[in-house]
Amino acid sequence: MELKTLRTFVAVAELRNFSAAARQLHTVQPAVSRQIADLEEELGTPLMWRSTREVKVTAAGEVLLEDARRMLALEVEARERVTRAARGQSGQLRIGYMSSATARFMPVLLRHFSNRHPDVHIELFEMTAQQQLEAFARQEIDLGFSRPLPEPVPLGLASLLLYQDRLIAVLPQEHVLAKRKRLSLEELAQEDFVLFERGQASGLFDRIISACGEAGFSPRVIRQPAQMQTLLSQVASGIGVAIAPACIRFLQSDGCVFIKPRPTQPPIALELHYLQHPLRPTVEAFIKEVSQMLGQIKVQMEPE
Template sequence: MELRTLKTFVSVATHRSFSAAARELHTVQPAISRQIADLEAELNVSLLWRNTREVRVTAPGEALLEEAQARKRVAMAASGQTGTLRIGYMSSACASFVPGLMRDFAATHPEVSLTLNEMSAQQQLDAFGRDEIDIGLSRPLPVEHRNALATLPVYEDRLMVVVPEGHRLAHRKRLALSELEQEDFVLFQRKHATGLFDQIISACGDAGFSPRIQRQPALMQTLLSEVAAGVGIAIAPGCIRRLQCDGCRFIPLRPALGAVPLELHYPTTPGRPVIDAFVALVEERLPAIRQQMA
């Protein structure tokens, strides 16, 4: 039984019409009739009952239709065309491009159920451990977890100083870290971004001081609100400029501190075609994403 013939039968049985199947398959009705006749002869059963007004599927035809649809579902699953995809992401770092990725993936994989969950890096790591997400977009993970998860670098960000608009340093075009020694700080909670927090503390230590931390919010949007309110200044990835940041000024550090990467993480377990398909889409879009986030 050829796959093309089986596809023809499924079309006729689904539409209950030879002419509709011909239109769907971009062929002519006599060719459809000939393929169905050949299939019935090969199987020695009547698959379809038809007259000039209607087409009905016989009991053997229903059995073949069920088997054909099961084969189709298996083939779709094997090619990543069906299934589920659960994505954890850091909104502050990738809200600018994740909606477009989701939209494009859904357009080419309409049978895949997509879920999107905003999570910190630590929350994503915990979710991977509980098999609650398939894809994670976050800052680099601790070294001890990197063997269990494959990593795709997405883009690199830079740390910037964030000050209230009326701050004495707000007019500056660049700042040295040592100039911030006397300032109060608002820093993102360490438990949600261990690497980022430690990077900032280490850099301040190299500059000769320990920051006076006044607040440690769990959300970057809260960090911006507290800076705008005058609670303190912040050092944060430049990507958060894309959040609501009225009342804040972003000033580059000179010399620049180390890069702040955003990475895509996914399990190394083989046989996950839906994950592979999404990773392939991200790889294809990397140049555009990096240009957008530059």
């Protein structure tokens, strides 16, 4: 049974008239009669009783009418679902993100996107840059918010710059230098350091070590937590001082103070990464949403 034939059958059954059904279907009455006759032959039973004055649906026809309506409704639903998927209005998105770098703007971004695309199912995975690279390679995520990737960019990933961060010194609130507005890095030469684990962000770790080297010392690293929130907790408890991206000031940071170092350090980018080919409709829709929020993200996240 073809959907076209079922559509013809439903039209005749509902209108109880072959000519009226032909007009509704924009065809001719003989074609309608032929389709109904072929359908009855295929099923091996009469579906309609005809006379010169009226058309009645048989018991077998009533059963088919119920099923045919359901099948045609499913066809309409399938077409709508395919169209919505092609426009990025339905489907799924798997997003890797660094919480410390996205905590302030991510909730608003996701809310705006979900309001416009309520049928897109979003899954979030907190990951470091290295973990995101591995997840992209295993095709476990569609987008990733992280620091710049190694050059050349692996896996054919494309990038969108979101904002430029800066390194900042993080000290316990009771530290002797805690009330300073600026400090030179060499003033921290004798301190114990808490630095984000190198294996999770080798580029960031190496940049901090290099900055300390330019200031004339090698930092005495006593802790390497794998989470920025843990780093803040350890600094707040007095274990040591830290140098980290300024974005972590938006995490839970009671007991910590943030001081700009001298000289000002080079910027640290946060980027949105995604597989450029093929670009899935849901990914394209999300990138469009991010692009519309770029100005707001920069204002919120870039240190003064």
